Amino acid sequence: MEPSEKEQTIGIVGAGLVGCLAALAFASKGYSVTLFELRPDPRTVDSSQRNLRSINLAVSNRGIRALKYVDSEMADRVLKHIIPMKGRMIHDITGTKQESQVYGLNGECINSIDRSFLNNCLLEELDNSNVRTFFNHKLVKLDSNNSSRMTFIDGDGQTQVYEFDFVIGCDGAHSQFRYQLQRGMRMDYSQKYIDMQYLELYIPPNDDPENKFSIDANHLHIWPRHNFMLIALANQDGSFTSTFFSPWSVIEGIKTSDEFLHFFKQNFPDAYKLIGEAPLVKAFDSNPRGSLMQVSCYPYSNGRGIILGDAAHSMVPFYGQGMNCGFEDVRVLMELIEANDGDIQAAFKQYSPSRKDDLDAICKLALDNYYEMSSKVVDVGYLIRKKLDYTLGRILKNKWLPLYTMVSFRDDIPYAKAIEIEQKQKNILNNVQVGVVGAAVVYGLVKFGQYWNRR
């Protein structure tokens, strides 16, 4: 780590996952970093006040690589709390059958962790760094053409103005930083709501501390029902954070909590028992219904300010890559700064064209994966094809890589490249399938001929 000749100042907006990692990354390189967050310090807030709209995170290789890039000891401290998930566990509609579908070729896992828990871990790391952190600071203005001046309203309603050499927005899908940045540059932008809501549910731990998980902890549980689905990811205390996804019309068609109980019992009989009637009624009546939005924009920077994470590319949660991709943003940016010998402006400018295809790719994959999770995982054709795909993966080793493996377990293959490779493999698979079906038909004809002759 080389200290810069003149210590450059970095202002970061948003102390969520990506903002915290970006702050740690710049601080570890010797920059003077200040981090601002709209909300109060989550560690000081009563946990009953949380917004009940979380979906557990699945940390995978890209996220882990970025954490390690910033500080490998820090990564170890943070990652000791994760629960590995080696595959999907598919729950059938009778509530009696579960089927494991592994994710990796060689037992690789994605890893469950509670979002707010991970966020708090990163805030603890910040406490032990040189980063100055201000909570309750609402960004109201950003001038980032020459210098980078940001105006905040603090918790006492006072206006505070700060100036930095460079500023970074990590303030999520509804980013105020992005909105301010857009005003001074030509940024294409689109946000699109997906016709889908989600409702947070909760599976409590067992009473027995020796056997605290009521379903297998090391799987991502899915109740796929085509048009809608339920998922559940384990927490360290034995509980599971569960989420019900459906089109708005489905949930809005359910008028009373009694109807909801009936619906739930019919579709998810085992989960119905695990969650319990009273909590289901409470969740239906009081939990907020989350909406899902895709955000894309271009470019991400004007040379002085840049946006990372959801502020630049909010995606639907179905590939488990939102946070991993945001962490990768940080690593990619820091490596560009290194490659430019600390010239941050040059790195900011190179970031947009170098990152665009990969961000577009993962946003599309995330959307497509809803269909895979909610429907295809129980389709026989899909399962045969997947079996073939994984068999080839095992036989041909690094010469054949299933898409899921490339996205989740190979941090060295950019997202867009993964799609490109997958496309080539798909073409080959199609030919193989045609060959297999053709062989089967020929075999059938031969058999039929033998039968015919033997009549």
Add this chain to the structure above:
Amino acid sequence: MEPSEKEQTIGIVGAGLVGCLAALAFASKGYSVTLFELRPDPRTVDSSQRNLRSINLAVSNRGIRALKYVDSEMADRVLKHIIPMKGRMIHDITGTKQESQVYGLNGECINSIDRSFLNNCLLEELDNSNVRTFFNHKLVKLDSNNSSRMTFIDGDGQTQVYEFDFVIGCDGAHSQFRYQLQRGMRMDYSQKYIDMQYLELYIPPNDDPENKFSIDANHLHIWPRHNFMLIALANQDGSFTSTFFSPWSVIEGIKTSDEFLHFFKQNFPDAYKLIGEAPLVKAFDSNPRGSLMQVSCYPYSNGRGIILGDAAHSMVPFYGQGMNCGFEDVRVLMELIEANDGDIQAAFKQYSPSRKDDLDAICKLALDNYYEMSSKVVDVGYLIRKKLDYTLGRILKNKWLPLYTMVSFRDDIPYAKAIEIEQKQKNILNNVQVGVVGAAVVYGLVKFGQYWNRR
């Protein structure tokens, strides 16, 4: 006009063209209307302070119909200042040849008017209405879920809170109202910059008051040069507002005002003389370069608040429909309120699905028309096809309508319907052309046969 049982209150943000017309429209129906504008009253501002990024407006039938719908006497007062333009005047690259291409089948005209002049006319009308107007009011917050409360910072830096039954945002492409509205609803939104800048120029009037226009006043002048173009529209004082459109790379490739003079002289020799060297240098050095952005979103309303005009559908200026379409928004909305017997909430809700296809259609047409104006107007194939199109229009009367006629001169054909009709006619024209070419080929073969036999 029926007074509502209880006088309903309407708050409108943005005192530009569409906001003023919306205010007049609601006031004329007996509603209590308050209009807010971020900027100071333009009539009190020194005209040398204006932003030098205006493009003259072309008022056509849709705009006129909306003005008349609101108040036909007001329409007459406003429209007496327009200059009719019966066609395009194409200037060739030698600077010596001009060619008129008429717009209508029967001499119909679009009408040139200065944007700020028209805006001031509408503000004068507001002065004589019951509308309360507040300038220097910056919208900072909108709560529009149950009641509709808007918070402004006024010119003295004081916070002002107002509450209305319904609120309307007409504050342009970078609408703060829309941004605030989006926060409480699921609104898809996209903004896309077109790779094009524009530079405002000015052709002064002749000294001779009997002959004040230096080029024909009753044409929209175009210097089409494929990749870039110059246009000019007349003002009542004999001057022309002229605009140079080009991709950013073209203007940014011109480094000095000397280079700009050289470029201009080569490409627009007659305009070069009309504008003059010194003003060209001044414009190149000091006038801001405008950017062009398309905005689309959906839906436009949450039932309490609605966006109209550029706030909902900013389009590029090449079909001359931006203002006309915004005015039409007002008429369509008011007619929906009438159709719902004054139930504004119902009308707001119906507006989005009923208006979407038309707004998408005109935004696309506007973009496509750049290609027509800058290139196709000098293409022989295009001119033959257009001649055929217009000939059929004249022969078949209302049974055959050129697209330009439907968009600009037929306020009774919705934009999307116009495209649909055009598509059908295009298919017929293609067949006619194939027939004509086929006949020509047959004729040629026959002639060749005769020649061959006579050899």
